[in-house]
Amino acid sequence: MSLNLTYSKIHKIFDPHSKNPVHALNDVSFSIEPGELFCLLGPSGCGKTTLLRATAGLETITSGHILYGDTDMTSIPPFRRNIGMVFQSFALYPHMNIFENVAYGLRVRKMEEKEIRRRVTEVMELVGLTEELKRNPSPTGLSGGQQQRVAIARALVYDPDILLLDEPLANLDAKLRRYMRAEIRRIQKATNITTIFVTHDQEEAMAIGDRLAVLRKGVIEQIGTSDELYTNPSNAFVSNFIGKMNFFNATLVGSHSAKIDTTTVVVDVKPQRSRLNAGLARGSEIFVGARPEQLEIVEEESEQTIAATVQIIQHLGQVVRYEVLLDKAISLTTMEIDMPHYLSNVREQDSVFIRFREGMPFLFNREEQN
Ligand SMILES: Nc1ncnc2c1ncn2[C@@H]1O[C@H](COP(=O)(O)OP(=O)(O)OP(=O)(O)O)[C@@H](O)[C@H]1O
Ligand SMILES: [Mg+2]
Structure with a gap:
């Protein structure tokens, strides 16, 4: 069952004691609904990856709290947070076949071989790679869109509570991006996992998200549906970023x-x-x-x-x-x-x-x- 993901007064300052501290997240507070596909949109350097990494526990925050349901995750180590993440550069392991790429996280968790087979088969079906799994090539034997699906399967295979996607479509050509964003929405709705999708492409964010947040210089400028942000932007920046x-x-x-x-x-x-x-x-x-x-x-x-x-x-x-x-x-x-x-x-x-x-x-x- 999915729960709310809540950010409360998050600050992240990199190099706080140096001459040039970076205030990457500045008083970020919002809540994502259970099973929601939430888009985080903003220009390069605005803090999107930092917020995802903080959610996964890969980055400590300077102050504030991240809650999943009523559980405060802020001090829980990354391996205890049940989070699937597709990174900005979704490096697959080129020397492993695609089965092993997806199974890797389960092997690390010392899961039984039979259960690993069952889960990998199921998740590959979900992302539409059943035929490819029969061939089971290394990732270099797949198209860009198929590699992207393997990366998503790898994040989904251990049934995460939260899925974090950091510009997952950045390396694909325009046509495939449009197709894959519909696919991601289909997969997300089928699994009902609370998901954050990061992009700096407003068209992608408007097309894919249930709601979106526009981030600028570490500050949330506005949150709403695509329609709310388009018809009722709160300032000039948002108005020109959404449309x-x-x-x-x-x-x-x-x-x-x-x-x-x-x-x-x-x-x-x-x-x-x-x-x-x-x-x-x-x-x-x-x-x-x-x-x-x-x-x-x-x-x-x-x-x-x-x-x-x-x-x-x-x-x-x-x-x-x-x-x-x-x-x-x-x-x-x-x-x-x-x-x-x-x-x-x-x-x-x-x-x-x-x-x-x-x-x-x-x-x-x-x-x-x-
Ligand atoms: N490890 C770090 N040390 C110091 N500063 C950092 C570190 N990581 C990120 N930053 C700074 O924090 C700010 C936010 O970076 P972040 O990677 O979150 O941006 P982003 O929104 O993901 O950008 P992009 O769209 O280019 O991926 C930037 O100014 C960046 O230079
Ligand atoms: Mg980034």
């Missing part, structure tokens, strides 16, 4: 309105779409944020349009994406606009006008983006 957000330099002119710099365009947002610090003064420099589908290209110039030049047009199937450069912007960041239909009279290098779809944009503090 694309276009940022317009702007000046705060009312409690929920901003004037886009170098234009006359004033944007009024719904109060619940403002992410500004309370009491921010009028005249402050902020960002107006809009997702590609929250902007549109229009033919007529008006007080609400911004002049731009089309750079690239891409058909993406369901939508057509127009990358445009604002004519008067200081920065050369392109804005992305998704239109539901191809605009037959708009070509690359054409001058166009863009506009915010009513009520859709967000307001963000300017310092928060990076």
Whole structure:
């Protein structure tokens, strides 16, 4: 039976007494439901691997507690924590056949030969490698996706309470990644093991996770379902990490309105779409944020349009994406606009006008983006 996995006020400081201590985890608190597939997402160096290693007991934490159900695991040694882990570089043993690769952890535990056979056969069936097991080659005789399955089988074979997957798909090509992430979700749901899946790929996290946490510089920025994070991001960083957000330099002119710099365009947002610090003064420099589908290209110039030049047009199937450069912007960041239909009279290098779809944009503090 799966239990809750709870992190309470976790701090991890590497080299605390040196000149340059690294605060890799900073007051991390959250709880994962029994049987949940939980994604940990964040840029390189934000502390994802550190949190997984701390969970497995491979890294001691500076302060805080990790609980499994009501049991405090913080001081339990790694070999007593029943945790399966697939590491960031999932090195299989090249000199052993795949049966022995998977059986290894059971042999270390001195399990009976008959039970080892039973378990390895069962877990290889679960990960879809029954045929390969009959051949039983060394890992070098398998494709990348098959090797990945062996690594997952190896972590699952001793029936762990918790499964930790650290960027398990990083070495696979794009198509296989998409296929394997569905496979991982299938295997996880079949076993119902409480699982943390680490990735820095937002599309992967959104596709695979029941819920996700966005980590930045050791701090949890937001936790929620893909939909909650996409439609209701708590700050500029999360908004641009989960999906694309276009940022317009702007000046705060009312409690929920901003004037886009170098234009006359004033944007009024719904109060619940403002992410500004309370009491921010009028005249402050902020960002107006809009997702590609929250902007549109229009033919007529008006007080609400911004002049731009089309750079690239891409058909993406369901939508057509127009990358445009604002004519008067200081920065050369392109804005992305998704239109539901191809605009037959708009070509690359054409001058166009863009506009915010009513009520859709967000307001963000300017310092928060990076
Ligand atoms: N053993 C260590 N000693 C000192 N600093 C470390 C150690 N391990 C990690 N760090 C630092 O802690 C921070 C978090 O590292 P971590 O490996 O958890 O990042 P990550 O989110 O897994 O990144 P990536 O996506 O690149 O794998 C980084 O700044 C890293 O340099
Ligand atoms: Mg890592």
